Amino acid sequence: MTIELFREDAYLRECGATVLAAGTEGIVLDRTVFYPRGGGQPGDAGWLIRADGSRLAVTDTRRGESGILHLPEAGVPLPGTGERVTAVLDWERRHRHMRMHTCLHLLCSLIPAGVTGGAIRDGSGRLDFDLPGQSLDREALTTALNRIVAADHPVTSRWIDAAELDARPELVRTLSVQPPRGRGRVRLVEVAGVDLQPCGGTHVARTGEIGPVTVTRVENKGRNNRRVSVTLDTP
Structure with missing residues (x-):
């Protein structure tokens, strides 16, 4: 399986790696800085640089049975098993995903309700909340979000075992999706003094x-769901 370097350091932009497999479904590396699509966050894009200096574009990253799949652009020659490459992120795109993903944690802290869905895009994102019969003030949410952003709270992560999470069900905000429990561990992300969740x-x-940031829209999505959409004000 692929060693997920981004789990311990989201700021790594590239890494050397060995090709474990390459086919029409994607390229599997022994280690990677590329985040695979999941939890509402898009898969990373970037490049694999071969020993001769040629660049193979990676258009998306997803999970597969054999490891993390780096999806190559169509019609290009694939690297061979055992070949050494350098995996390089489209860093500016990834960083926008990181900024928006963290922003959505702040949004969760402001709305005490279960999360029924969400998505992150390049420079924007949204969360759906279980709020039957309740309304939300778009301008008040924008003001509150920017206040937390400007306070410059540290954001950290740590691991707990699945049993500890089971003993603290209030940490799980999502109603339809359970947090990943790989190898019996669950990763918690904490915005100091603001939010803590898997x-x-x-x-x-x-x-x-x-x-x-700006809350651009608050919508009713059915009787119970309230959708809040947010954008980054700067690239």
Whole structure:
């Protein structure tokens, strides 16, 4: 299986790796900095640089049975098993995902309700909340989010075992998706003094790094769901 370097350091932009397999379904490396699509966060894009200096574009990253799959652009020659490559992220895109993912944790802290869905895009994102019969103020949420961002709270992660999570069910905010429990462990992401919940995604180190944000829309999505959409104000 692929060693997931991004779990311990989301700021790694590249790494050397060995190709374990390559086929139409994707390229599997022994280690990677590429985050695979999951938890509402898109898979990373970037490049694999071969020994001769040629670049193979990676258009998406997903999980597969044999490891993390790096999806190559169509019609290019694939590397061979055992070949050494350098995996290089499209860092600016990834960093926007990290900023928005962290921003959505802040949004969770402001709305005390279960999360029924969510998605992160390049520079924007949204969460759906179980709030039957309740309304949300878009401008008040924007003000509150930017106050937390500007306070520059540290963001850290740690691992707990699954039994500890079972003993603290209030940590899980999502109603339809359970947090990943790989090898009996669960990763907690904490925004100091603001939010604590299980999450497998990538995040910035401090809230100030998110930059100014705007809640662009609050929508009713059915009788119970309220959808809150947010954008980053800076690239």
